Amino acid sequence: MKTIRLMAVGGTIAYRALFNWTTPGMFVGTLLVGPLFQLLFFAYLGRQLQVADDRFYIVGNAVLTASLACVFGGTMAVANERRYGTLGHVLLSPRSRTLIFWGRVLPYAGNGLLIAVVTLTVGALLLGLRIPLSALPGLLLAMAAGSLACGFFGLTLGALGLRFRDVWVISNVAVALLLLLTGVNVPADGLPGWMVTVGQWLPITHAASAARSFAAGEGFASAAPALGRELLVGAVYAAAAVILLKIFETESRRRASLDTY
Amino acid sequence: MSTLRLLLVGTLLHAKQISRSPFEVAIALVVPVVQATLAVYLFRSGGEQHRLLEAAVGAGVMGVWSSVLFGSGGAIQNQRWQGTLEMIMMAPRRPALVILPITIATGITGTYALLATLAWGRLLYGIRLDFAHPVAFVVAAVVCVVGLGMFGLLLAATFVLMRNANALANTLEYPVWLVSGMLVPITVLPAWTVPVAAILPTTWGARALREATSGGPVWPSVALCLGISLICLLVGFLVMGRVERRARAAATLALA
Numbered sequence: 321m322k323t324i325r326l327m328a329v330g331g332t333i334a335y336r337a338l339f340n341w342t343t344p345g346m347f348v349g350t351l352l353v354g355p356l357f358q359l360l361f362f363a364y365l366g367r368q369l370q371v372a373d374d375r376f377y378i379v380g381n382a383v384l385t386a387s388l389a390c391v392f393g394g395t396m397a398v399a400n401e402r403r404y405g406t407l408g409h410v411l412l413s414p415r416s417r418t419l420i421f422w423g424r425v426l427p428y429a430g431n432g433l434l435i436a437v438v439t440l441t442v443g444a445l446l447l448g449l450r451i452p453l454s455a456l457p458g459l460l461l462a463m464a465a466g467s468l469a470c471g472f473f474g475l476t477l478g479a480l481g482l483r484f485r486d487v488w489v490i491s492n493v494a495v496a497l498l499l500l501l502t503g504v505n506v507p508a509d510g511l512p513g514w515m516v517t518v519g520q521w522l523p524i525t526h527a528a529s530a531a532r533s534f535a536a537g538e539g540f541a542s543a544a545p546a547l548g549r550e551l552l553v554g555a556v557y558a559a560a561a562v563i564l565l566k567i568f569e570t571e572s573r574r575r576a577s578l579d580t581y
Numbered sequence: 582m583s584t585l586r587l588l589l590v591g592t593l594l595h596a597k598q599i600s601r602s603p604f605e606v607a608i609a610l611v612v613p614v615v616q617a618t619l620a621v622y623l624f625r626s627g628g629e630q631h632r633l634l635e636a637a638v639g640a641g642v643m644g645v646w647s648s649v650l651f652g653s654g655g656a657i658q659n660q661r662w663q664g665t666l667e668m669i670m671m672a673p674r675r676p677a678l679v680i681l682p683i684t685i686a687t688g689i690t691g692t693y694a695l696l697a698t699l700a701w702g703r704l705l706y707g708i709r710l711d712f713a714h715p716v717a718f719v720v721a722a723v724v725c726v727v728g729l730g731m732f733g734l735l736l737a738a739t740f741v742l743m744r745n746a747n748a749l750a751n752t753l754e755y756p757v758w759l760v761s762g763m764l765v766p767i768t769v770l771p772a773w774t775v776p777v778a779a780i781l782p783t784t785w786g787a788r789a790l791r792e793a794t795s796g797g798p799v800w801p802s803v804a805l806c807l808g809i810s811l812i813c814l815l816v817g818f819l820v821m822g823r824v825e826r827r828a829r830a831a832a833t834l835a836l837a
Contacts, residue, residue, distance in 0.1 A: 349752040357755035364765045369627030489607045496615040505619060510626035 326415055327423030334397065335427035351435050355385035359443045362505050372507055378449050379459075379535045380504035380528040382440035386432030386467040387498050387524055393428025394474020395491045397421065398565070399481040408578055411569060418562045425471035425558075432467035433460075451535050458534035458543060465547055466527025469554030473523045475561040482568035482578075497522075504528050523557065526550035587674060591682025592689070599652065599690045606693070608651075613644030613694035614701045620764060621706055634710065637702035638794050639764040642787045644694020645729060646757055652687025653733035654750035656680075657740045667834055670825055677734060677821040681814075684733030688726040695722060717800070718793035724803050725786030728810030732782050734817035738824050763787045782809040 359381040366377040398421070401407040413420060440459070444451060451459070477494055481487030499505060501519040508516045519525045530546035572578040599605045617640035624636045657680075660666040669679050702708035712718045740749070759765060760774050761783040767775065778784045789802035828834040 346749075349749060354752045354755060357752075357759060361755050361759045361765065364759065364769055365623065368765055368769045369623055369629060371623060371626045486604050486607075489604050492608055493611050493615070496612045500615055500619045500622075506622045506626055510622055 323419055326419050327426060330420055331423035331426045334401075334424050335393075351389055351431065352438050355388055355435055355439050356442055358385060359439055360446070363443070363447055366505070371510070374447055374449050375535055376507070376532065377505070378443045378447060379440065379531045380502075382436050382443055383463055383466045383528040383531050384498060384502060384504045384524050385439045386429075386436040386463060387470045387495060388432075389435055390425075390428050390432040390467055390470035390523075391474040391477065391495050391498070392491055393431060394425055394471045394476075394561075395478040395481065395487055397424035397428065397475060398478030399487045402481060402578075411578070417565065417569070421475060421561065421565060422472075422558060425468070425475050428474065429464075429467040429471040432470060433464050436463040436467065449535075452537050455534045455537060458540060459531050462527050462531035462534060462543065462547060462550075465530070465550045465554065466524050469523035469527065469550050469557065472554050472557035472561055476557045476564060479561050479564035479568060482565065482572055498524055501525075502528060520549075521553060521556075523550070523553055526553065584674075584678065587678060588682055588685075591679065592685045595656075595683045595686035596689050599686055605652075605690060609644065609648055609690055609693040610697050612647070613640055613698050616640040616643055617698035617701055618705075621702065621708075632795070633702065633706065633708045634712075635791060635795050636764065637698045637708055638695070638790050639787065641695030641698035642725065642763050642783075642790055643758050644698065645688060645691030645726060646761075646763070646783055647754055648691030648694060649684065649687045649729045649733040650736065650750045650753055650757070652690065653684045653737040654740050656683040656687065657737055661835060664835070670829070670834060675818070675822065676825045677738070677818040680737050680821060681730070681734050681817075684737055685727060685730030687733055688730035691729070692722070692726055712794050713796035714793045714799055717803075718790065721786070721789035721793045721799055721803050721806075724807050724810075725790060728782045728786055728806045731810040731814040731817065735813045735820065738817050738820040757781065757783050760784070761787050762791075780809065782806050782813060785809065 359378060362381050363374060363377040366372055367374065398407075401410055410420065411417070437460070440451075440463075443449070473494075474491070477487065477490050480490055484490065501511075501515055501522055502525040503511065503516070503519055504524065508519070511519075526546040526549040530543040530550065533543035533546065569578075617637050620636035620640045621633055624630070624632055629636075657666065660669055670676050672679050699710060703710055736750075736753075760767075760770065760778045761781055762770075762778065763783070767778050767784070770778075785802045785806035789799050789806055791797070792799045792802060825834075
């Protein structure tokens with residue numbers, strides 16, 4: 321119970337402290353309107369080029385939109401502590417560092433899920449995509465798995481912020497690469513083999529695939545393998561983030577460079 | 582003459598400053614290349630191999646817009662963070678004349694994106710740089726960059742008032758890419774987007790570059806891009822003056 325409390329309460333307090341866009345207008349504009357236009361951009365481009373149908377683009381991009389909040393949020397969870405000079409206090413805590421930082425990811429993953437749900441709903445209404453009601457629980461599950469995996473991916477990038485001066489370059493490039501490598505916009509058979517392979521180890525790839533299966537009316541059994549792979553990718557990044565944070569924390573203490581840039 | 586000198590020296594100063602920022606340079610170089618790669622594979626998958634140069638140019642223009650958009654938002658915010666916004670506003674020249682070089686410099690930085698996507702397409706995908714009107718392409722690129730810089734002034738004027746201007750910039754990236762027809766032809770968009778597209782300099786700049794690439798009447802688009810950009814410049818001047826006085830009166834220049 322204490323562990324859950326640490327993750328939930330700690331994560332919520334940190335989210336409120338570190339999340340920059342405090343006004344509702346900014347939240348809606350940045351995290352809801354922007355991603356919706358991203359979906360529309362690729363849906364219209366896909367329609368024009370006739371690469372795939374609307375479902376492919378709308379569902380895939382809706383899942384991908386979670387990455388904006390999750391990758392930047394996960395990065396922010398570490399990088400902003402450093403920027404505001406509070407990282408040292410966090411690292412002095414007697415509680416488990418792993419739980420503290422995993423807890424940080426949860427609000428951003430929730431944020432990502434909210435963005436994905438809103439984007440899918442509005443995108444489907446605007447572009448006339450019909451999704452069977454029976455598919456909604458599965459879609460929610462796929463988007464939640466994608467958001468969580470993306471949050472841990474962001475936390476891994478944030479851990480790099482303890483070592484590299486400008487972690488935002490890495491985050492921005494990572495978000496752009498997710499557009500290309502996750503197969504959300506270009507079907508896997510249109511990408512080179514190595515890009516597909518890299519994409520298999522990135523968040524969103526399998527969640528988008530599972531979501532498309534659900535949206536097509538296929539059952540849980542059909543989407544379960546992709547869902548499992550997405551959760552595995554998330555678990556790998558969760559572990560990688562903890563290991564990197566441990567390594568870089570130790571190194572920062574040794575070199576007394578925790579708060580230096 | 583002194584105004585021209587101010588603009589030239591200011592643009593050079595800010596272009597140098599931006600080009601010293603690893604973040605700005607990395608974003609200007611890497612992200613457009615990723616976008617161009619995405620565009621190339623999308624166009625290939627759609628059986629549009631003959632339009633790959635168009636795709637690379639479109640991705641480059643997207644990069645120019647991103648640079649201007651985030652540059653204009655970031656320029657004001659950066660000055661604010663550095664504590665130099667008040668000094669800029671206190672300069673014995675009109676504020677717009679001091680801010681305009683910043684926004685033009687962001688457009689010039691954006692040309693990295695255009696050059697990078699073309700070089701990337703040529704080297705990696707063997708896209709032949711067979712422009713239908715090579716001279717017109719260069720002219721259109723210059724007009725597009727300067728025009729977007731002028732549009733950036735209008736954006737910057739509104740950004741002075743906002744605490745999180747960069748957040749607004751995030752919101753405007755994809756809509757302008759979409760509505761301006763940088764990769765998606767305007768003809769496939771809903772009818773209501775047509776008048777919106779018609780008043781954006783980005784639409785005509787992107788169209789001029791596309792026509793110079795694949796053939797078509799380049800000069801009317803160039804003229805329209807320049808004309809609308811000049812209107813933006815004029816409006817930007819007026820808005821910047823009003824916004825500056827308002828921010829001074831409310832004592833919120835550094836806090837807005």
